[in-house]
Amino acid sequence: MAAVILKNVRVAFPDLFQARQFEGSGPFTYGATFLMEPDSDAADLVRKTIKEVAQAEWKDKATDVLKSLGTNNQKICFYPGDQKEYDGFAGMLALSSKRQQEAGHPKAVDQKLNELSSADGKPYGGCYVNAKVDLWAQNNKWGKAVRATLVAVQFVKDGDAFTATGPATTEGFGEEEACEDGGLI
Secondary structure, three states: EEEEEEEEEEEEEEEEEEEEOOOEEEEEEEEEEEOOOOOHHHHHHHHHHHHHHHHHHHHHHHHHHHHHHHHOOOOEEEHHHOOOOOOOOOEEEEEEEEEEEHHOEEEEOOOOOOOEEEEEEEEOOOOOOEEEEEEEEEEOEEEEEEEEEEEEEEEOOOOOOOOOOOOOOOOOOOOOOOOOOOOOO
16 A cells, blocks of 8 residues: 555545445445546656556566456546546546545544545545555555555545535625515515
8 A cells, every 4th residue: 555645636526524336336436536647747656646546566576457347447547537527527537536424524624734624625526635545556455556545635625516516605696676565576
């Protein structure tokens, strides 16, 4: 297992405060997917670390095992975003990470390391974050794979929200006068 810190990446599907099941079945997990440019330092770091954990687990067979995994996002946590038809994924690389509910929710903090909660509305899908994940090689009765365990997320800055997951705001509203019967004029 190797810890990796990804700097200034976009987050999608941030299930950081409430564990969920995949399509209503299986274990409850927290999770997030991190999107990065293919030629970014973050992408280079992930590629390098995946090779290192594969080498540690599969020794001289590491290259062959990684080739067999290819870009199958069911077997490797790092894949071309174009495999998914989600907002913000096109042309990017995606790193999918999960954390078992029993391990407790991942840490979520703001720029000054203050803990965040779901009430803060951050991080949200589309914002920029720093993320800490543990990359590891799976080699068990369920097969060979490379996985990422979600450890922590730091909100860095706002970004265009994916779908309707942006922070709640009353911007654009004005005060309204109430009618005598309580309705609006």
